[in-house]
Amino acid sequence: MVSDRTKKARSDDLYRIFTMLRKMGFRLQLRGLPPHHIEALMRYWTADSGVADELAKRGAQANLQPRAHPLSAAHIQGQLSVLRTFCSWIGKAGMVRDAKHYMTPDRCHLVSRKSAAEADKSWHAAGVDFDAVYAKVRARCIYVATQLEVMMAFGLRRKEAVMFSPRLAVVPGSTVCPHSDPAKRRMQPDAMRHQRTKKAAVAGARAAFSGLSWTSLDVLI
Template sequence: MLDVLLRLFNMQHTALGKTVSHKTRHERARFLRRFFRDLVDKAGFRRPPDPRNLGQKHVQAMVQVWQRERLAPATIQTYLSFLRGLASWLDKPGLVRPPAHYGLRLEEYERHEYAQRDKSWRAQGLDVEQVLQQVAAFDPRIAACMRLMHVFGLRDKESVMLRPHAHVVPFAQTGLPDVGLNADDYLWVKGKGGRVRWIAIDADAQRLALAQARTLVTGQDASMGDPARTLRQNLRRLMYVLEKFGITRRAAGTTGHGLRHGHVNDLYEQIGGVPSPVRGGPVLPPVQDRAARKAVAERAGHARLRASGAYIGSVTLARNRPSDRSAEPPCG
């Protein structure tokens, strides 16, 4: 029955009238199959129920399992969201209750919307150029993708799918208003939700990264991904190389995504004139802060200004920072 439901509904967004990405479909299907297995393996049920008979006792039991396993708040929120989707497919819209109903404390399910620390490579003591040189000796194509993430603030998927020839166009072809003219050439990037953004190519490091990337692709319309691999395989290769060189949250305190964090934090400082809140910067006047956050949100490809806080932190973080830094305890 679960397979039938997945075939019928898994491509649909649970709240909006649109389809979801292949990544979301894969993760949702994998979770739901594991959920019913875990009801037996971890929650003590004799057999997994028919999805049509899913009830509160099953959800409650699995929430207790997640509490024991100390899953991250974001993970629990995602799992509950997937279960709400399943409930909607079964025409049981109220089946999954708010997290507090299952005894979850606020800190166990509330996501941190704003960054609490600088996740960039620099903040973790990593020399970006040194790492990229080492990676280039092992896999030049992956190193070029990582460099594009670094100088343009791209997501991993965006860097792999980028076409270094075809996606660079003169300003006149962007359709942007003349007030937005910041460079002769712009990079076309298609991000999450199909949102397109244009990034001004206004730095030598960006031009160099594109020049290096162009030497590795096979034609004018070719993307950065290895043509012998599928998109999924190229993304796996990128993850493999990052892990091989120790760029993981456990080993280095950051991931490949840290290149994107570093780029947009640098951008905030460039626009605002001071370091971002997660980098210890002071509180900016609201107009300046908003302008810098708007630039960060646009560069990262987010429609909401508030999304910038996930990279640079909140104004509250800067406001609550002790003014007398000599009184702060030394870092461990």
């Protein structure tokens, strides 16, 4: 069983992939997915220098422009995963190989995920003043502000902060490992108190997000 969200995402991805193959000049048959179709997709996704010539040979240069930069390894891996699922539906499991199979040795790094961060992307490293951002957000929506506060204090992700319920989250202190950062550890009691005082924080957040997207935080910063 998969969620409706996953079904919708797979549907959108497959529609986009098959549309792209058609624009590349390929004739599609849903009884299978020939290896050269997948190879062409991989060359396009990784911005291979030979894509322009391939499109010209098939008379498809007017339908699709070569990419200037490769897609991220995570996105490419995700697209291949969707194609594997599709192939399993049509009884052709195993048709889609590992991403590196479609790459030459010198280009394998384009499809290799990196599990360790190579640069500090935190607000602190970027010189962002949390107090200033928090004040701007609070002026627009107190619900989003309290969620932003618990994200900073407890390291929650956006979805976790939206669904956070203080009454259910409180556990005996002896069972909790305190945050390693003393500054954030000092923030935690205030963050919890602010969440408790906003009785409708979780319910109100869903409505608040319709008017204030997390993308708009970049504008505030």
